[in-house]
Amino acid sequence: MIPVSVKLAWREIHSAWSRFLFLFLCIALGVGAIVAVDLFAVNVAQVILGDTRALLGGDIELKWRRAISNKGHDVLASLPDRHIVLSHVTEIAAMATVNNPNNSQAPHPKITSQLVELKAIDSAYPLYGRLVAEPDLPAAQLLNPLQSNCSRSPCFGALVQESLLIRLNLTVGSELQIGQGNFLITAILRKEPDKIANGFRLGPRVMISQDALKATALIQTGSRIQERYRLSIPNSTSLEPLMGELRGRLSQEGARVTSFRDAQPRLRRFLDQLNLYLGLIGFTILLVGGIGVACTIQGFLTQKIPIIATLKTLGADSSQIIRLYLTQSLILGGIGSFFGVIVGVVLHQGLPLLLQGIIPETMPMNPTVAPILRGMVLGILATLAFSLWPLLAIRNVSPALVYRQSVNQSQTMANTQSRLKRWRTILQHWWNDRAQVVVSISIMVGVTGLAMWQAHSLTLGLFFSGACAVAILLLIGGTEVLYSILRHVPIPQRYLLRHAVRNLQRPGNFTKAMTLAIGIGVMLMTTLTIVQRSLLDLIGNQIPSQAPSFFFIDIQPDQSPQFMDVLQQQFPGSPYKLVPVVRSRLTAINGQPINPEEHKGKRNGWYFTREYVLTTSRSLPEDNVLTEGQWWDYTQESDADGATRASSNFPMVSVEEDAAKNLGLTLGSTLTLDIQGVPLVAKVSSLRQVDWGSFSINFFMILQPGSFDGAPFTYIATTRVPTTLEVPLQQAIVAAMPNVTAIKVGDVLESIGRIFHQLALGIQALALLCLVTGAVVMIAAISINRYRRLHELAIVKALGASRRLLVFSLGVEFGVIGAFAGLVGLGLGCLLSWSLLYFFFDLTWTFDLFILSTGLLLTILLCLATGFLGTYRLLGFPPLSVLRQE
């Protein structure tokens, strides 16, 4: 049989469920946000940790950033004998040109060339997963179309991303030229199974066959290619020994060997971080919702005082009654969490829209059980934490209330003591009340524990709770200050104005709780907006006017005169720079070999594992500042190549100071660089400071001129032309030198900006949800005093106040709440964004009047709208019907 106490708890919810609607909402929003983020995190884990074979494209991948040596080819050729299936993929950036430039229907007839990311595949591709094209025909058929369909012969098939078609105004069936090759666009590329995320892209993807790549003649010495061989190994072969063997055999060949197990550590780290931030915002929403829970429970208990007193006269002790109402809160929290799960699943389905372009396209978005259960538990625990405090007040309800209105103890104190003394008395009461001490500490420990659980980290959870506590204390402090100022403002003479001000100061009206709930949301939004604005400014608005408009890469040494000719004849006066570059890897420092495995995944470990693009220069580049050592001096010598070198056996190198610091280099250290299989030892002769934000070509390592003579180097060029000449310049260079790739700086920045914007959108959506939760808390708090408000409005109306005047009075009340929440939230938002920019991003914080004033205005509007939403029905009640119910 169900005990009467449980029946009582359930019936009270049932009879007043509409007043718990806001409690449900408060919990549901928080739980929803957490569940959505958690579900997303599980999906990420499924992709990253689960079967990543499709993402890597094989069980093992061998990757070269240069042409494969003969020995490398020998190793590859030996694999099929062991029943290992190979798939060869080559990637290179290239320029695609429209083969039929007289396309008169084009909206931008001028655009006829575009930077694309070329991917050449073989017949074995893909080893795992499925390539989806439109029309969905076999890849072999799409890549080798009938020659009769092409205007030029020989021609090859190309699968292209839709963005390329849009950009060049082409359709399936149009023709392209890439390098020396002719291509017929045979299909739109819908899904590449081995595409991780299209995060940063130089241009749209174009997929062709390996034979076609040869026909383009793009691969020349020093070209920026990526050769990948994916291996599918039979079940009888174990992974680790094979990895070890391949690493050993290919260590001298510049190959990177990875297995699907250690694929994508960077993407994984990035998505983990993203989930962490989103999850903590979700948790903040739950905490804000908790304020709503506390208000609702407290308001509900105030109404239930007669029943509590009656229960006490019947012999119920306080702990029994607290248990009863705790049961009730937990039922409410359970229902709210259940709604939260529904909200979470819906939000989760919406996340990919917000994070488009950041998450892998092929990511599954199916909900799983664990995050849902976790959300339920978190919701119920949060309800417990936030309702326990108001429930303790049950102990103070005297059974004598059944026959007498008791005098409120704390109010008595308020009237008789100074504020300081009052606080001291309250603290003393708190300390003497062991139950309250235990509950307070349990709540603090509990919330911290939940934060740790959410952050999956003890320190971060502790840090988060600490930051929360500081933020809440500051918010409370700020709110207290504002309301105490209000107390000292002379009471307005007009009744309705006075009524509004009095309403704000009345005990038990939750004004401060409302201000706090809205203030937290405003704080988060302000912080995000300011940080986002600063970062976008950095990317977009702060490009120096001297920044180049184009980077041209892969210019062959014999093409450099031609390049300068085109530039000087067709675009005279354009400033340009042409520097030789060669790509290398660091293999040893001071003769000590570097093991890349040791540095993988470590902070700044990429300094050891990255590819270094080397250049030579006679003079110190502009924007570079020498911090240590000396630049090589060529002024004395007519042909100085090798002159200074004679003093030591090694060529000299100037290293960027951060790189030097992380690599542990000092003046005189030696570096061993592997240039396409040939080792080059250089001695550090100077350290430089580089302004990476200048957008000119900068290098971590600059060698003495002549250091890599004979190495397969190419040229990189930068130039700056007016915006109107950008397209003609690109066409002219590509027409003259089809193998040269033009990278438009504006496009790259736009691409970075887009990713950042997308990221910010995802985070901001959750921060907005926090603000919405604040608004719900406000409605919840208003609705608690609904009856009293209704009664007052009825009396004032009966005395002749017009509706307009009442609206004005309510407007003042909610406007003040909005203004206070806005001021406090904006203030703290500024503080928080300042610390983030200063400590994490190393950027200066700028006062943005527009953001701040808009923020304040929007907060006031939000509070007015929310306030009226919570009270507009009350205004319509005829006064007589209200007063008659007395």
Next chain:
Amino acid sequence: MQLRAGSQSVKILQDISFEVFTNQTVAIVGPSGSGKSTLLGLLAGLDRPTQGSIHIHQTDITTLSETEMAHFRRKHIGYVFQAFHLIPTLTALENVALPLELQGVTTGTLRAQTLLQSVGLEHRLHHYPVQLSGGEQQRVALARAFIVRPPLLLADEPTGNLDSSTGAMVIDLLWELHQQHGSTLVFVTHDMSLAARAQRILTLRDGAMVNELPPQLLSSGSEA
């Protein structure tokens, strides 16, 4: 007994001393504000006197903690209010069974049903308080007060919210239950004819006991 309101304190009761014996019926009368309800509340342990002591069944209830007092109350005291104070979200049957359940007895329904039958409400078992008339509500409250078979039953103007004929019926029931269960009955009333049915009448004025009627005490027994 003193009460504080703001910075002022008001003496509600003073110099009151009396004994009540088992099975006695005692009426407390007096004008409004004379402290009748407070006196009854003190007897039930709902309030605490600022001075003095109250002994019920050899226990000084003024020394009990709040929880001890609650536990004492649930075993020894039944209380009937002028305003009934039924729990609105529980049915008549559940309201009556509630005190037993607070004691941990989960099979109180049968006893509650019998008691409701004895107050003539067998057809109202599953009705909520709002669905009952005032007289019916007070009969439910009587059943609730008697369900733990309390040695001491306190009633605060039990007919104050009822019309005279309904009030008379409730009082008859009260007496019947008192006799059935053999409990001591102390009640507050304005109604002198009702007070006349008691064995003793205590009169209060301005917080002090004025006199006691009728002066002769007949019954003997242990101290209640």
